[in-house]
Amino acid sequence: METLKHWINGEYYEGQPLDTFDIDNPATGQVDKKLLLASPADLDYAVEVAATAQKKWREVSLAKRVEIMFRMRQLLLDNQDTMARLIVEEHGKTYPDAIGEIQRGRETLDFACGINTALKGEMSYNISTGVDIHTMRQPVGVVAGICPFNFPAMVPMWMHPLAIATGNAFILKPATPTPSASLFTAELYKEAGLPDGIFNVVAGEKETVQAMLTHPGIDAISFVGSTPVAHIVQETGVKNGKRVQALGGANNHAIVMPDADLKFAAKHISAAAFGAAGERCMALPVVVAVGGVEDELADLVAEEARQIRVGSGMDQNTDMGPVISAAAKKRIVGLIDSAEKAGATVTLDGRDLIIEGFENGYFMGPTIVTNCPLDNELYTNEIFGPVLTIITAQTYEEAIELVNASPFGNGSAIFTNDGGMARRFTHEVEAGMVGVNVPIPTPVAYYSFGGWKNSLLGDRHIHGPEGVSFYTRGKAITSRWPSDSGAYGATMTFEREE
Numbered sequence: 001m002e003t004l005k006h007w008i009n010g011e012y013y014e015g016q017p018l019d020t021f022d023i024d025n026p027a028t029g030q031v032d033k034k035l036l037l038a039s040p041a042d043l044d045y046a047v048e049v050a051a052t053a054q055k056k057w058r059e060v061s062l063a064k065r066v067e068i069m070f071r072m073r074q075l076l077l078d079n080q081d082t083m084a085r086l087i088v089e090e091h092g093k094t095y096p097d098a099i100g101e102i103q104r105g106r107e108t109l110d111f112a113c114g115i116n117t118a119l120k121g122e123m124s125y126n127i128s129t130g131v132d133i134h135t136m137r138q139p140v141g142v143v144a145g146i147c148p149f150n151f152p153a154m155v156p157m158w159m160h161p162l163a164i165a166t167g168n169a170f171i172l173k174p175a176t177p178t179p180s181a182s183l184f185t186a187e188l189y190k191e192a193g194l195p196d197g198i199f200n201v202v203a204g205e206k207e208t209v210q211a212m213l214t215h216p217g218i219d220a221i222s223f224v225g226s227t228p229v230a231h232i233v234q235e236t237g238v239k240n241g242k243r244v245q246a247l248g249g250a251n252n253h254a255i256v257m258p259d260a261d262l263k264f265a266a267k268h269i270s271a272a273a274f275g276a277a278g279e280r281c282m283a284l285p286v287v288v289a290v291g292g293v294e295d296e297l298a299d300l301v302a303e304e305a306r307q308i309r310v311g312s313g314m315d316q317n318t319d320m321g322p323v324i325s326a327a328a329k330k331r332i333v334g335l336i337d338s339a340e341k342a343g344a345t346v347t348l349d350g351r352d353l354i355i356e357g358f359e360n361g362y363f364m365g366p367t368i369v370t371n372c373p374l375d376n377e378l379y380t381n382e383i384f385g386p387v388l389t390i391i392t393a394q395t396y397e398e399a400i401e402l403v404n405a406s407p408f409g410n411g412s413a414i415f416t417n418d419g420g421m422a423r424r425f426t427h428e429v430e431a432g433m434v435g436v437n438v439p440i441p442t443p444v445a446y447y448s449f450g451g452w453k454n455s456l457l458g459d460r461h462i463h464g465p466e467g468v469s470f471y472t473r474g475k476a477i478t479s480r481w482p483s484d485s486g487a488y489g490a491t492m493t494f495e496r497e498e
Contacts (some may be wrong), residue, residue, distance in 0.1 A: 002213050003039035003453065004035045004179055006042060006203055009049045010196025015081040018207070021176045026092030026322040028358030038204040043171075046200045047049035047217035050142045050169035053197025058167040060195075062116040065165050071192040072161075072248075073109045076102065079188060080134055086180040087152050088313040092321040092362070093276050095314055098153075105157030108463045112161035113246040118468045119166065129479045137472035140243060141219035144212045146233065147182075148225045148319035149175035149324055150384075156182055158209065158449065158463040159222045161476050164198055166471045168220075171200045173212065177213045177324060179203050213237045222462065223247065224281070226382070227408070227454045234457040245470055246457040247450060249382040250281045250410030252443055253403040255425065257396065258291035260415040260459030264437070266300035268415075272439035273301075274308055274366040277323050281455075282411050282433070282440045287390045288399040294392045298370055302348045305366035311355050322362040329362045336367060338363035339378035340388075345371045347389055350386060372400075382408070393400055396421065404430045409452030413439045432456060 003020070005012040017036040024031045038046075052358040076083070084098035091098075111118070123134040145159040152174065158169045182201045189199045202208065208231075212218055213236040220243040223233045225250030237244035254272075256265050272284035289297050313321040323329050333351050340346055350365025367387045372379050379389055394398035403412055413435035414425040422436045430450035435441030443449055443464070450461025460470040 001031070002033045004033055004183060004203070006036065006038060006046070006198075006285070007183055007201040007255070008042075008046045008197075009053075009200070010190055013042070013045075015039060015045065017042070018204075021203070021205070023177060024410045025089055026324055027358050027361045029326070029362065033180075035176055036205050037176070038202045038321075043202055043204075043208060043211050043215065045170050046202045047142060047215055049197040050171055050200055051217055053195055054139070054167075054169035057169060057195055057198050060471060061169075062119065065167070066113055066116055067232070068111060068193050069113045069115070069161065069165055072189060072194070073106060073113060075188045075192055075237060076106055076109065082282065083153055083181055083184055085314070086184060088321075090178040090180055091149065091152060091313075092324065093313050094318050094321050095316070097276050097321075098313070101151050101154040104442070104445075105151075105154035108157050108162045108467075111445045112165040115162070115165035115468075118465065119472070127478075129284065130482065131243050131339055131478060133476060133478045134469050135474060135476050137166070137468070137474055140471060140473055141168060142217055143168045143220045143222065143471060144170065144171045144173065144218050146173045146209055146212065146221065146223045146225065147175055149178045150276070150281070152178035152181040153185070155224050156185065158445075158467070160185075160199060162463060162467045163222070163471045164194070169198045169200075169470055171202055171212070171218070173202055173204060176203060176205055209233070210236070214240050214243070216240075217345075218242060220244070221246075222470070230457050236297075243470065244458050245460050245462060247462060248455050248457060250283075250451065250455050251283050251286060251380070251382050251406055251408045252282065252338065252411045252413075252416065252431075253286045253288055253406065254284055254413040254435075255288045255290060255399045255403065256293060256297055257391060257414065257416040257418065257421060258293050259417050260293075262293060262297055262300055265415040266297060268437075268439045269388070270301050270304035270308070274305060274320055274386045277320055277364070278386040279324065279384050280440070282442050283384075283415070284439045285387060285389060286379065287388065288393050288402055289390055289394060290393050290399050294370065294390055298347055298368060298390050301390075305348055305368065308366055310363055310365055312358055312361075320366070320386065323364060324362070326362055326424060326487070327430070328385065329364060332383060332387060335381065335383060336369065336387060339369055339372050339376045339447065342373050342376050343371060344369050345380065355482070381489055387463065393413060394419070400425065400428055404428075407454045410455035411435065411441055411451065413437075413441060
């Protein structure tokens with residue numbers, strides 16, 4: 001059985017592991033690999049290496065950094081098939097989904113290839129007589145990225161290209177079930193010419209995260225995961241003097257107005273709710289049907305969902321793979337069971353799905369629930385599974401009140417053909433990313449990704465311009481040159497040669 005190691009100082013590193021973690025294939029339920037879990041000494045070594053390397057890297061020219069980023073981008077393109085297969089093996093998502101997440105992650109590499117433009121400062125001449133001022137942005141130092149299982153390539157790529165391109169060293173802690181994409185990324189960076197020690201991968205669980213949050217050699221933490229853990233990351237990191245961005249959970253809502261094209265809405269709601277088995281922070285687990293359209297909408301979404309083919313992610317006929325683990329499936333099924341006992345109606349039931357040839361896999365079929373009590377955990381919690389809950393409202397005002405009552409504010413959408421209503425919604429909804437007839441409104445990488453309320457702790461979104469701001473510190477330089485030749489208004493005299 002393959003044993004996965006850490007990547008430190010440009011090579012695989014075994015270190016002094018505390019333990020190992022079994023990595024299984026969600027489609028088969030079989031353990032295929034073991035992952036070494038870092039000891040405190042392993043993390044100390046990674047931080048020491050990163051800090052030493054960063055002192056040289058921060059002095060490397062922007063032109064050289066951009067050259068490496070361009071090489072890395074091409075290598076990712078050339079090797080995306082290998083990376084996608086690693087993602088499918090460990091996560092279970094379909095091969096096209098894996099290719100899609102690599103492409104979305106590569107957008108941040110694209111942005112990092114123009115880091116020389118993104119790092120331009122400002123300058124004002126003669127703010128006082130003979131005095132100028134200009135600004136620059138400099139790297140924060142050693143950055144740690146703590147990432148979730150659901151996007152093993154994309155979410156880390158929302159972090160490390162910008163952190164590295166702006167002059168930092170980066171230590172990535174991938175999710176223990178899905179580390180191989182991160183380790184393969186390390187190999188590609190080395191091939192691209194990135195100096196050893198600038199990109200490191202250290203695997204671990206709760207103990208490693210806690211050590212990162214308190215380690216004096218780590219200057220900034222970028223985190224994506226659940227809201228309870230995001231609060232711990234922010235509070236502990238800030239208390240220990242670190243810059244922190246912590247992206248938490250979500251329970252995204254979409255409003256469907258009576259004037260919407262319901263067939264169009266149903267098609268896109270089905271894809272948003274059940275794509276990647278619902279394991280997206282921008283998935284759509286809740287729809288608010290307005291003005292009596294709920295029955296027709298539920299029927300249309302169910303019609304779309306029944307066409308979804310569930311199976312192994314490497315099967316070209318598969319539309320949706322398994323959920324990540326047996327524990328995840330048990331939790332999701334338990335939430336559906338609880339809602340049903342509380343009076344909810346399961347109009348499309350995927351709880352007992354068995355896939356021939358993959359009987360031990362963690363499969364569920366698309367599930368649609370109506371009449372769910374609003375105090376039930378199926379509605380209030382982040383499901384992270386292929387479950388859509390349809391609730392009702394009589395008016396837009398009632399619907400927007402329901403949406404804004406959620407403690408999360410990651411993304412939200414409206415389906416309508418009324419431009420005025422859409423404009424009102426985009427203004428009134430309390431969410432960081434908003435869609436109009438777009439159910440998963442994830443911004444492209446030259447904008448920034450982030451929610452409101454419990455979906456984002458800290459004041460900087462991830463990737464894009466706010467990502468550059470997070471990974472750098474501003475510096476303002478005020479200067480005067482009190483010499484006859486340089487001072488504003490000075491009279492320059494020259495002796496004439498005879």
